Amino acid sequence: MDDAVTVRHLVVDRGHRRVLPGLSCAVPAGAVTGLLGPSGSGKTTLLRALVGVQRVRSGEVTVLGEPAGSPGLRRRVGYVTQAPSVYPDLTVRENARHFAALYGRGARAADDAVATVGLADAAGQLVADLSGGQRGRASLACALVGEPELLVLDEPTVGLDPVLRVELWDRFHALAAAGTTLLVSSHVMDEAGRCDRLLLLREGRLLADLTPGELRTDAGTADLEEAFLSLVRRGEGVSA
Amino acid sequence: MNGTVATTGRVLRQLRHDPRTLVLMLVVPSLLLGLLYLLWRDLPLSPFDGVGLTMLGVFPFVVMFLVTSIAMLRERTSGTLERLLTTPLSRGALLAGYGTAFGLAAVAQAVVTVTVATTLYDLDLRGPLALVVLVAVADAVLGVALGLLASAFARSEFQAVQFMPVVVLPQFFLCGLLVPREQMAGWLQAVSDVLPLTYAVEALQELGRSETVTGRMWADVAVVAGAAALALALAAATLRRRTS
Numbered sequence: 001m002d003d004a005v006t007v008r009h010l011v012v013d014r015g016h017r018r019v020l021p022g023l024s025c026a027v028p029a030g031a032v033t034g035l036l037g038p039s040g041s042g043k044t045t046l047l048r049a050l051v052g053v054q055r056v057r058s059g060e061v062t063v064l065g066e067p068a069g070s071p072g073l074r075r076r077v078g079y080v081t082q083a084p085s086v087y088p089d090l091t092v093r094e095n096a097r098h099f100a101a102l103y104g105r106g107a108r109a110a111d112d113a114v115a116t117v118g119l120a121d122a123a124g125q126l127v128a129d130l131s132g133g134q135r136g137r138a139s140l141a142c143a144l145v146g147e148p149e150l151l152v153l154d155e156p157t158v159g160l161d162p163v164l165r166v167e168l169w170d171r172f173h174a175l176a177a178a179g180t181t182l183l184v185s186s187h188v189m190d191e192a193g194r195c196d197r198l199l200l201l202r203e204g205r206l207l208a209d210l211t212p213g214e215l216r217t218d219a220g221t222a223d224l225e226e227a228f229l230s231l232v233r234r235g236e237g238v239s240a
Numbered sequence: 241m242n243g244t245v246a247t248t249g250r251v252l253r254q255l256r257h258d259p260r261t262l263v264l265m266l267v268v269p270s271l272l273l274g275l276l277y278l279l280w281r282d283l284p285l286s287p288f289d290g291v292g293l294t295m296l297g298v299f300p301f302v303v304m305f306l307v308t309s310i311a312m313l314r315e316r317t318s319g320t321l322e323r324l325l326t327t328p329l330s331r332g333a334l335l336a337g338y339g340t341a342f343g344l345a346a347v348a349q350a351v352v353t354v355t356v357a358t359t360l361y362d363l364d365l366r367g368p369l370a371l372v373v374l375v376a377v378a379d380a381v382l383g384v385a386l387g388l389l390a391s392a393f394a395r396s397e398f399q400a401v402q403f404m405p406v407v408v409l410p411q412f413f414l415c416g417l418l419v420p421r422e423q424m425a426g427w428l429q430a431v432s433d434v435l436p437l438t439y440a441v442e443a444l445q446e447l448g449r450s451e452t453v454t455g456r457m458w459a460d461v462a463v464v465a466g467a468a469a470l471a472l473a474l475a476a477a478t479l480r481r482r483t484s
Contacts, residue, residue, distance in 0.1 A: 014484055051326045055482040069481065074328045085319035089254045101246035102327045126257065146327070 004029040004150055004181040005050060010059035012045050019045045020204040022059070027183050027199075032176045034195030035185040036228070042204040043185040044082060047152050050183070051079040064149055075103065078148035082155045084139035088128035092119050092138045095127060096145055103146035113145040114138075116171065118164070132159045137168075151175065153184045157191065169194045189225040200228060207231055243329040247337020248344070251311070255345060261307070265349055269299035270356040277361040289364045292357055293448045294417045296372060297440040299353065300346045300380035302408050308342055308387030309400045316391065321479075331479045335472050339384050346380030347373065367447030371457070375447065378464045379440045385471035392478035411437035416445075436467035 005027035012020040019042045027033045035043050048054035049061050052069020061068035064076055086095045096110035114123050117137040122130060127138050140156055157165045169191075172182050176196070184195065192198055193212045200207040200215075208215065208231055212224065219227035255262055273292055280286040315321040324334060350373040357363040365372060386407055394400035414424070414432040421429055421438070432438050443460035447453075 053322050053325060053482055055484045071328075074326060077326065079323065079326045081319045081323060083319055085323040087250070087254060087320060088318075089257045090250070091257075094250070094253050098246060098250045099327065101249075102243060102324070102329045104242065104328070142323075 002029045003027060004064055005183070006060075006062045007046070007049075008060040010046070010049060010061060011057040012042075012049060012054060012059075013057050014045065018204070020049075020059075023201075023204060023206060025199055025206050025209060027181065028197055029181045030176055030179050031196040032172050032182045032184060032194070033197045033199060034192050035183060035199050035201060036189065036192050037187065037201035037207070039187050041201045043187075043201055044154055045204075046201070047079070047154050047183070047185060050150075051077055051152055075146070076149045078143035078146050078151045080140050080143045080151075080153045080156055082158070084127075084132075084135040086127050086135065086139045086142055089126065091124050091126055092130070092141070093123040095138055096123075096141050099142040100145045105145060105147075109147070110141075110145050113141040116144055117141045118167065133161065133164060136160065137164075140168075148180070150181045150183070153182065155185055155187070157186065157188070165191075189228050192224045192228075200231065202232060241333070243333030244336045244340060247329070247334055248340040251338060251341035252344065254311075255341070262345075265303060265307070265345060266352050269295070269303070269349060269353045272299070273353065273357055273361060273363075288361070289448065290445075291417065292361065292363045293365070293444045294415065294441050296350070296353060296357065296376055297379045297437070297444050298408075298412060300349055300376045301383040301437060301440070302404065303349070304342050304346060304380040304383035305387040305390070305407060306401065306404055308338060308384045309391045309394065309403060310397060312338070312388050312391035313394055313397060313400045322483075325479070325481045331476045331481075334479070335385075335388055335476055338388060339381050339468075339472060342384045343377055343381045346377045349380070350376035365448055366451045367453060367457075371453060372444065372447050375440060375443045375461060375464070378461055378468065379437070382436055382440070382464055382468040382471070385468040385475060388475040389471050389478065392475065408437075411435045414438065415441040417441065436464050439463040439467075 003026040007023055007025050010020050010023045023046065035046065037043055045054060049056055050063055050068055063073055066073055092114055093110065096114050097107055100106065100110035114120055117140050119134060119137055119141065122134060127135055130138065136156065136159060143151060157168060160168065172184065176182055195212060197211055198215060199209055215224060215227045216222055219230040221227050273295055276291060277288055280288045354369055354372050358365055358369065390403040390407060391400060394403060414428060414435055415438045421432055424432060439460040443457050446457040
């Protein structure tokens, strides 16, 4: 399988802290890859580097064949930040239509994206009046509307009830089946089982790059949380 | 171009969902002008014509400066700016969209204020009212541009609102209203020469005293527009795609 993203020797400092001390990894195309690790492990920093908004010290990040942050990629990559970044003083529909316009798409595409995240009934409501989970989905709709080739999602399922979470994961797999590459970060290990491939991050280093099945076999336990912990205990760098 | 139109529409829709802000924007300048009118109404030598005229330029400048610096600060702190910068929207289009949206709001504000001032308060204005509106709008766009620029230097809304007196009051003190520019100390006059509000006020005074439109008035408007363009360019330079 081709890689949609390759990262080589990426070094990122935030303040005086070295968040990524030379990370190398790859994200396969047309699959759902989970970026997992405890909070503070550098997940968001890596995602920001992929979408080209993170100042990097050194290293190489190639996204869909172009250097990360290239102007041409802005049409091809969708990014959903951890905190919902939509306008609270606009309705869900107005938010989606605004981002649709920026991607050169019409009102129809916007309404479809709103329906996709299950907010069709709330389309006329101000985002400020929505629940936390609904806000997150509104934010997701604003990325889906551009029909990007690569969708970068930072903790998209935080604050969602289990039913919605399952629905959203089904949606992610449907997108991947249609050819979209998804990179989804999470600090909840039980979501790891839903990914096609896992990148396990700890303190800015890649602890493992494997499938959920391999992780279970490797650690000799069916529980992914347990498996992750045993990897951590075993020490750094299973594969890099 | 598409990005500018989309941004303009979005900012105007945000305003529409905030009717109280809209009403404040449209009504407050007229009410304050009314207070000045009442203050001087019974005095034999009322300075209202001069002051009122100057305020037609000061109100849109102050209001739009405040509103945009807060609006842009919110974009920065809420993550929407970072998100916009990952979309095909160019930085110039984003800022032009802001300028256009608040420029349009300024047209409405100026039409209301000028109409009220010349009818209810008998403000003596000889030049064409449309040009008074034009100067007010140029002033508003200047306020927008400086507000966008100032937001880059504010980390919080508390800081942002305090840029208002820093940016506005010196320009107001030195624009020639409190002391005629010819009577200022030489160095203060030199400072006044480089402050854009000076030219906006001068343009309004030209429109106040003569029925024919003077070349100086147009030159003043050009200076204000040029200063706004410069501030917008500087604001664009402060919008970094990559941040630490």
